[in-house]
Amino acid sequence: MLIASYFFYINIKPVYALLTAGITLFTFLFTRLIDSTTSELKKKRYMVTNIVLILLPLFFFKYFSIINNELLALLENHSLRWPLPEIKLILPVGISFYTFMAIGYTIDVYNEEIKSEKNIGILALFVSFFPLVLSGPIERAKNMLPQFRAQKILNYDMVVKGLKFMLWGYFMKLVVADRIGIYIDVVYHDVSQCNGTSLLIASLLRPFQIYADLGGYTLIAIGTAKVLGFNVMCNFNRPFFATSMGEFWRRWHISLITWLTDYIYTPLSFSFRKLRIWGIVLALLITFLISGIWHKASLNFVVWGLMQGIFLSLEALTNSKRFALDKRYAFSKNPIFKFVSIAMTYLLFSASLVLGRAANMGDVIKIYEKIFTNQGTPYLDLTTLAYSFFGIFLIMFKDFKDEFYPGKLSFFSNRKIWIRYLSYLIVIFLIIIFGVFEGNRFLYFQF
Amino acid sequence: MKHLVFFNKCVILLLLFFFFDLLFSIVLINGLKKSADFNQNPEILINGSSMAGSGFNRQEIEKLTGNHVTIYTQEGVSVFDRYAMINHFFHMYPAGIKTVIYEVSPVLLSDTKTSVNVYTLFFPFMDDKTINSYIKENASPREYYVHKIIRTTRFKSRSFISIVSGYLGMFGNVKTNTLDTTALVPLISEKGKKEIIIQQANREIFENTMDTILSYNSNIVLVMMPMYYIKFQTFNGDSYKNLCSYFENYCSVRKGIRFIDLNHDSLIFNPGYFSDQLHFNVYGQRRITKIISSYIVENKNKSN
Numbered sequence: 001m002l003i004a005s006y007f008f009y010i011n012i013k014p015v016y017a018l019l020t021a022g023i024t025l026f027t028f029l030f031t032r033l034i035d036s037t038t039s040e041l042k043k044k045r046y047m048v049t050n051i052v053l054i055l056l057p058l059f060f061f062k063y064f065s066i067i068n069n070e071l072l073a074l075l076e077n078h079s080l081r082w083p084l085p086e087i088k089l090i091l092p093v094g095i096s097f098y099t100f101m102a103i104g105y106t107i108d109v110y111n112e113e114i115k116s117e118k119n120i121g122i123l124a125l126f127v128s129f130f131p132l133v134l135s136g137p138i139e140r141a142k143n144m145l146p147q148f149r150a151q152k153i154l155n156y157d158m159v160v161k162g163l164k165f166m167l168w169g170y171f172m173k174l175v176v177a178d179r180i181g182i183y184i185d186v187v188y189h190d191v192s193q194c195n196g197t198s199l200l201i202a203s204l205l206r207p208f209q210i211y212a213d214l215g216g217y218t219l220i221a222i223g224t225a226k227v228l229g230f231n232v233m234c235n236f237n238r239p240f241f242a243t244s245m246g247e248f249w250r251r252w253h254i255s256l257i258t259w260l261t262d263y264i265y266t267p268l269s270f271s272f273r274k275l276r277i278w279g280i281v282l283a284l285l286i287t288f289l290i291s292g293i294w295h296k297a298s299l300n301f302v303v304w305g306l307m308q309g310i311f312l313s314l315e316a317l318t319n320s321k322r323f324a325l326d327k328r329y330a331f332s333k334n335p336i337f338k339f340v341s342i343a344m345t346y347l348l349f350s351a352s353l354v355l356g357r358a359a360n361m362g363d364v365i366k367i368y369e370k371i372f373t374n375q376g377t378p379y380l381d382l383t384t385l386a387y388s389f390f391g392i393f394l395i396m397f398k399d400f401k402d403e404f405y406p407g408k409l410s411f412f413s414n415r416k417i418w419i420r421y422l423s424y425l426i427v428i429f430l431i432i433i434f435g436v437f438e439g440n441r442f443l444y445f446q447f
Numbered sequence: 448m449k450h451l452v453f454f455n456k457c458v459i460l461l462l463l464f465f466f467f468d469l470l471f472s473i474v475l476i477n478g479l480k481k482s483a484d485f486n487q488n489p490e491i492l493i494n495g496s497s498m499a500g501s502g503f504n505r506q507e508i509e510k511l512t513g514n515h516v517t518i519y520t521q522e523g524v525s526v527f528d529r530y531a532m533i534n535h536f537f538h539m540y541p542a543g544i545k546t547v548i549y550e551v552s553p554v555l556l557s558d559t560k561t562s563v564n565v566y567t568l569f570f571p572f573m574d575d576k577t578i579n580s581y582i583k584e585n586a587s588p589r590e591y592y593v594h595k596i597i598r599t600t601r602f603k604s605r606s607f608i609s610i611v612s613g614y615l616g617m618f619g620n621v622k623t624n625t626l627d628t629t630a631l632v633p634l635i636s637e638k639g640k641k642e643i644i645i646q647q648a649n650r651e652i653f654e655n656t657m658d659t660i661l662s663y664n665s666n667i668v669l670v671m672m673p674m675y676y677i678k679f680q681t682f683n684g685d686s687y688k689n690l691c692s693y694f695e696n697y698c699s700v701r702k703g704i705r706f707i708d709l710n711h712d713s714l715i716f717n718p719g720y721f722s723d724q725l726h727f728n729v730y731g732q733r734r735i736t737k738i739i740s741s742y743i744v745e746n747k748n749k750s751n
Binding site (some may be wrong): 154156159160179193377383387421424425426429432433434 | 449450452453459460463464467468469597599600602603604605607608627630
């Protein structure tokens, strides 16, 4: 499995496999050192050194060009020239994901939640496991290492389950995400030309594009792992049925959010505990600021991260009052209130995603402005929109059914074999006929 | 035992897949043929690119001329692709037809290929011998065999619109938007820049196409489709005249071929007829359909 994983990664770009190997080696050495010492100070030093060492490549590849350009611009503003070497860097695919996994493992060993792995091969497999190496889910060592240690035998049920996950994942990616992408790319590429309606449609479609893209990728990854006999955590839990931003973030990109919660938010809120509720607010703001900067070191993503932090902080600050009101009037049981809450959560998230897609802050302001004034030329590619909405409808129908009627009206898991087979075939033919096969990459490969 | 059951299930699923693949492909190709009206015995064929596709309303021409019409057009087709289309058509209708309306454009004989993957538009017709060899020439072996074996891969989402309209009997142009002329302002500076060069290879293919059509005892009308004047003026005026002269001279020496240039002032200066600089909206389509139908009726009367 390790050879297969490295072969997979080498196929993308051979030199980057060295990076994965380096991160594995450092992590192995330092976690063994953490385990071998009883001194708390030494343990902490080893942990911090390892984290710094494995974060260096991530920082270098992700932020060198940006820092270089900013520095040059700053110096030139003061009539100084200090040309740094120009290095054209291509971010190694999946570097964030395996770095996060290695950091998580190091901290878990430090916190004595798990013992350090004695077999470097198994640790290397954890870091480079090919279904997860490109875009996650960001798995935990305590879940994966025992599975890697155990001997695998072909499990028919797991294979079937895995293939079903993969099939739906391909549908989400090829039929929905890439189809929506066609419309969004045109509109966001020409913000100054397109009118507010087109920009509004593109902005409202964006959350579905990311959900279908990353969610689709995740299902393919989980499915592949299942076929090989491994259980991997899920990454999305029907996020568009969340009634608040807090709930939304418990359902969206779960592996990243739980990682951020465990390794950043929880230690921070513990440190700020004397500030009580404001400590939580501060921890939330810092956590989402880091999340924003992790996505991209740009003003857009800084503001995006802060926006998420502010949404969650506002919810945290009004939590007790909302809870009291709900206890008195039972709002949460009212279907209309629930529907409005779902819609509001979706709209807030869509509005924030404009920051993630627009080229710069100037475009962000232009988009918000145009949405309310509707200037410009409409871009209505009705065919693409019709196919997009059809795909979204199918995804939302499945999510709605799973959310409110779990276990009922199942297709892939129906007891009747002909319904099962028919649904497999329909999805396969939908992918063949409506899929976009022009080699679009997964959106999260860039992170 | 469980593995054997799994294996059997895979085989059954595979067989079902190929059965449904065949079934769906029959339904889909039928819809596609209906949208072009390949299923009846046509008397007039309209062949060309999407410019011609947006300019002619089949049902309206049939009503005005009393002839059955087939519109066989595809986006971005070059003179080479059009030769394959003509061969494909006459392979289906070897008895020949009365008239072929063959759309020509300023770039028809100068560009080698408008788009590199136009052949993918013809995947649905792969079962036809002429189209099959045309695709085999253009596609990669992997692409060719995937489409040959899995039949539904031949139909892309774009052809699905034509299939649905074929079954619903909706053949008209549904675009009602008019041309946004402000978007064409940058083209004004391009005025007269594009030279139209008649490539030898393209001319030969074009003349072969004409020979093929004439060999089926069909008359040909070469129609230069109009384009909005700003776009039209990007072509060098003299070289455009040369191209028209070539068509006129060719028609004068070949019996059964006529040429009409629709780049009239009354058409090309009216943004209300265009949905973009090259394609017509529903109003433009009405106008073009009327012009061509009258032309066919007049010439029918003359020949009578």
